[in-house]
Amino acid sequence: xxxxxxxxxxxxxxxxxxxxxxxxxxxxxxxxxxxxxxxxxxxxxxxxxxxxxxxxxxxxxxxxxxxxxxxxxxxxxxxxxxxxxxxxxxxxxxxxxxxxxxxxxxxxxxxxxxxxxxxxxxxxxxxxxxxxxxxxxxxxxxxxxxxxxxxxxxxxxxxxxxxxxxxxxxxxxxxxxxxxxxxxxxxxxxxxxxxxxxxxxxxxxxxxxxxxxxxxxxxxxxxxxxxxxxxxxxxxxxxxxxxxxxxxxxxxxxxxxxxxxxxxxxxxxxxxxxxxxxxxxxxxxxxx
Numbered sequence: 001x002x003x004x005x006x007x008x009x010x011x012x013x014x015x016x017x018x019x020x021x022x023x024x025x026x027x028x029x030x031x032x033x034x035x036x037x038x039x040x041x042x043x044x045x046x047x048x049x050x051x052x053x054x055x056x057x058x059x060x061x062x063x064x065x066x067x068x069x070x071x072x073x074x075x076x077x078x079x080x081x082x083x084x085x086x087x088x089x090x091x092x093x094x095x096x097x098x099x100x101x102x103x104x105x106x107x108x109x110x111x112x113x114x115x116x117x118x119x120x121x122x123x124x125x126x127x128x129x130x131x132x133x134x135x136x137x138x139x140x141x142x143x144x145x146x147x148x149x150x151x152x153x154x155x156x157x158x159x160x161x162x163x164x165x166x167x168x169x170x171x172x173x174x175x176x177x178x179x180x181x182x183x184x185x186x187x188x189x190x191x192x193x194x195x196x197x198x199x200x201x202x203x204x205x206x207x208x209x210x211x212x213x214x215x216x217x218x219x220x221x222x223x224x225x226x227x228x229x230x231x232x233x234x235x236x237x238x239x240x241x242x243x244x245x246x247x248x249x250x251x252x253x254x255x256x257x258x259x260x261x262x263x264x265x266x267x268x269x270x271x272x273x274x275x276x277x278x279x280x281x282x283x284x285x286x287x288x
Contacts, residue, residue, distance in 0.1 A: 009193040013058065013193065019037060021035070022034070023106075025099075025103035025106045025107065026099070026103075027084055027086075027103075028087055031084065033082065033084050034076045034103060035074075035075050036072060036073070036074050038068075044071050045113075045287055046071065046114035047067055047116075047117060048074045048075070048104055049063065050100075050117065050119065051082075051121075051122050052120030053081075053206030053210065054081065054198055054202035055078075055081060056077045056194075056198050057077055057082065058197065058198065059194070059269070060268060062269055063268045063275065063276055066279075066280065067283075071283070074104065074107060074108065074114075076100065078096070078204070079096050079099055079100070080203045081198075087099055087204075091205070091208065093125070093214035093215075093218075094131075094132070096125065096128075097128030104129070112136075113136055113138050115137070115139045115140075115286060116140050116141070117141040118142050119143045119268060120144050120145055121206040121210050122143075123142030124147060124209060124210050124214055126140050126141070127142060128218045130222050131219075131222055135223050137222075138224060138225075139226075139227060139282065140219075140222055140224055140225070142228045142229075143228070143275065144231060144265050144266070145215060146236055147210045147212070147214070147216065148244050148247050148248050149243055149246075149247035155179045155235055157178060158171050158174060158175055161200075169192055172195045172196055172199075173187050175195070176266075179235055179265060180265050180270075181264045181266055182233040182235070182262065183263075186270045216251070225255070227257070228258070229275065229278060229279075230245055230259055231259075231263035231271070232261050232263055235265050236265055260274055261274075
């Protein structure tokens with residue numbers, strides 16, 4: 001996928017999605033939607049990517065190409081977000097993670113091991129899935145996740161649902177700058193299209209789950225190696241990147257926790273060259 005710069009963003013997303021296989025698994029009485037990118041014919045190791053709050057698989061659009069050369073890359077729309085239906089227990093991280101873990105098993109098999117990677121709210125899901133599945137999860141990597149360290153103030157975002165046209169685009173750009181991306185030059189048309197699509201379909205109140213303490217409960221239960229990354233300018237609340245790195249290193253001295261220079265919250269989009277290289281290095285340690 002080298003045509004991002006020349007294609008309309010929605011056409012680019014549609015073509016990218018078309019390279020995957022769509023799966024659906026139960027989510028209460030509804031369904032959970034997944035996409036699987038696999039160039040190996042089912043033989044490569046599995047890595048599962050969990051997007052952030054008010055997000056979808058699209059949060060990983062710059063990461064999937066770096067992983068699909070050597071991994072089967074499985075990416076859901078988490079329950080209550082994107083195309084997936086709302087979960088029965090929408091305020092319980094472990095209940096949601098159980099739905100997610102069962103979905104992984106249904107798609108790749110109950111005896112298949114996998115790595116889990118989570119961005120922001122997805123870090124809570126990755127940690128909880130890792131705790132639930134024990135050694136079936138080869139490693140857990142969290143990127144820009146809240147719930148680590150003392151809680152801080154939230155970022156204030158402008159409402160967009162009532163806006164149209166250029167005003168809506170401009171507001172999305174401002175919100176991305178406030179919350180997601182530190183360098184204004186990195187807020188391109190693709191980021192705005194992804195943000196708009198995700199926002200329209202966001203129903204789950206993820207900030208409360210991220211702040212519930214579930215991520216630390218799960219991390220304390222992990223039987224797998226833990227990795228983490230935060231952007232130096234991560235914005236969703238204090239403590240910011242450096243303090244979150246320090247807090248998790250103090251809790252898990254053996255974990256590989258790194259700070260991404262001059263980068264905001266949505267690090268995999270803003271600094272993919274760093275995030276992808278580090279992620280591949282981290283995953284290589286547990287590659288079967």
